[in-house]
Amino acid sequence: MGYDCEVAVVGGGIVGLSTAYALSLADPGLRVVVLEKEPAPATHQTGHNSGVVHSGLYYRPGSLKARYAVEGGRELAEFCREQGLPYQRTGKLVVATDSAELPRLHALAQRGREHGLPIRELGPAGMAEYEPRVAGIAALHVGSTGICDYxxxxxxxxxxxxxxLRTGSPVTAIARRADGVTVGTTLAEVRAKVLVNCAGLHSDRIARLAGDEPGVRIVPFRGEYYELTPAARGLVRGLVYPVPDPAFPFLGVHLTRDLHGGVHAGPNAVPALAREGYDWRTISPADLATTLGWSGSWRLGARHWRSETGELRRSLSKRAFTAGVRRLLPDCTADDLVRAPAGVRAQAVARDGSLLDDFAFAEARARCMC
Ligand SMILES: Cc1cc2nc3c(=O)[nH]c(=O)nc-3n(C[C@H](O)[C@H](O)[C@H](O)COP(=O)(O)OP(=O)(O)OC[C@H]3O[C@@H](n4cnc5c(N)ncnc54)[C@H](O)[C@@H]3O)c2cc1C
Incomplete structure (x- = not known):
């Protein structure tokens, strides 16, 4: 068959667009079409996050996430410098507020050193040099963490x-052929040799549309934020995180300064009632049916219901959310916090209820999923 392009990429978020960029570096002559369903790129996860360039501190040594965070963080900082894009190396503080957290804080420091990160272990006085208004009994400073505009x-x-880049082009059909693939969108068909699936919150659906069974489902988790009022922003200088709870897959409510001087508190992690459910009112029966029809969702719920109850409480009650923030920042009051837009994470959940904690790539003839 004739081809419109060599590679069709589904999804105009950062993964799809960086894939297109990497392909152009590898072969400048390659014709690549990026199909994005929304009127603009970076509309979902890429445009709704904390903007932190992670150092790789939390990730398992040897995992792809560890490798990509450590090497990729450096490359991203360099890319921003070359392209004149905003980037700040803020560093971050991971703060223990309870003695039970000290062994985990120490283990994180060890892991950070294994990754070659610039780590300092601090007592309260050392901590106060970075963040005088943050409370804690010990902390870890990671110098390489930064912020950018994704x-x-x-x-x-x-x-x-x-x-x-074809925006407003939702992919609705994928026909696999011996020598390539025909991708149907609501506007036109695209014939390509290879299809790359970077569809974020819909990546499992795109895989199934192509006739593959990815063995996971995307379960959407909303991350809600508050923002410090301009008068309260001075309470935080950089990025402040609690010691992550190993029983819970997300990082816990943290404080992040953005490139414009704003400070966000959050995100929490509550089940979203739609894949693009940015608030409790947005409900998709089809998305809910997929989530509830997946045995992994029930197993996940059974495993984490206790921590999820706390997350739900913090979602529905500003008082409870403020109490969470005050563990790290005792001077913060409810009046210092105003609601800010939420994001929805594409969490891949296996059939046994485990969460994929590393990047997963699957490849099949003439197509792959990432
Ligand atoms: C609350 C929150 C905070 C986060 N904080 C950070 C952080 O501080 N640092 C960090 O590194 N990461 C953070 N992340 C994670 C980060 O945002 C994501 O890992 C990243 O944006 C994923 O990019 P993506 O391209 O895979 O997905 P997306 O940005 O969601 O892009 C996927 C695209 O595919 C499109 N698409 C889907 N289906 C179709 C279809 N059928 N046809 C055509 N197009 C389709 C969508 O419209 C979308 O634009 C955060 C995420 C959330 C939700």
């Missing part, structure tokens, strides 16, 4: 890649 980075990838 939508701006994505726009730069799109431009530099030379790929054709």
């Amino acid at each position: 939508p701006a980075v994505s726009a730069a990838y799109a431009k530099l890649s030379g790929a054709q």
Whole structure:
């Protein structure tokens, strides 16, 4: 068959656009089309996050996440510098507020050193040098963490890649052929040699549309934020995190300064009632049916219901959320916090209820999923 392009990428978030950019570096002559269902790129996870360039501190040594965070963080900082995009190396503080957290804080320090990160273990006085208004009994400072503007980075990838970005083009059908793939969108068909699935919250659906069974389902978890009022922003200088709870897969409510001087508190992690459910009112019966029809969702719920109850409480009650923030920042009151837009994470959940804690790539003839 004739081809419209060599590679069709589904999804114009940062993964899809960086894939297009990487392909253009590998082979500048390659014709790449990026299909994005929304009117603009970076509309979902890429445009709704904390903007933190993670250091790789939490990730298992040897995992792809550890490798990509450590090497990729450096490359991203360099890319932002070269392209004149905003980036700040803020460093971050992981703070223990309870003696029970000290062994975990120490283990994190060890892991950070294994990754070659610039780590300092601090007592309260050392901690106060970085964050005088934060409370805790010990902390870890990681010097390499930074912040950037992910939508701006994505726009730069799109431009530099030379790929054709077709927005407003939801992929609705995928027909596999012996020599390639025909991708149907609501606007037109695209014939490609290879299809790359970078569809974020819908990546399991795209895989199934292509005739593959990924063995996981995307279960959407909303992360809600409050923002410190301008008068209260001075309470936080950089990025402040609690010691993560190993029984809970998310990082816990933390404080992050953004490139414009704002400070966010959050995100929490509550089940979203739609894959793009940015509030409790947005409900998709089809998305809910997929989540509830997946045995992994029930197993996950049975395992984590206790921590989820706390997350739900913090979602529904500002008082409870403020109490969570005050563990790290005792001077913060409810009046210092105003609601800010939420994001929804694409959490891949296996049939046994385990959460995929590393990047997963699956490949099949003429297509792959990432
Ligand atoms: C609350 C929150 C906070 C986070 N904080 C951080 C952080 O501080 N640092 C960090 O590194 N990461 C953070 N993340 C994670 C980060 O945002 C994601 O890992 C990243 O944005 C994923 O990019 P993506 O391209 O895979 O997904 P997305 O940005 O969601 O892009 C997928 C795209 O595919 C499109 N698409 C889906 N289905 C179709 C279809 N059928 N046809 C065409 N297009 C389709 C969607 O419209 C979307 O634009 C956070 C995430 C959340 C939710």
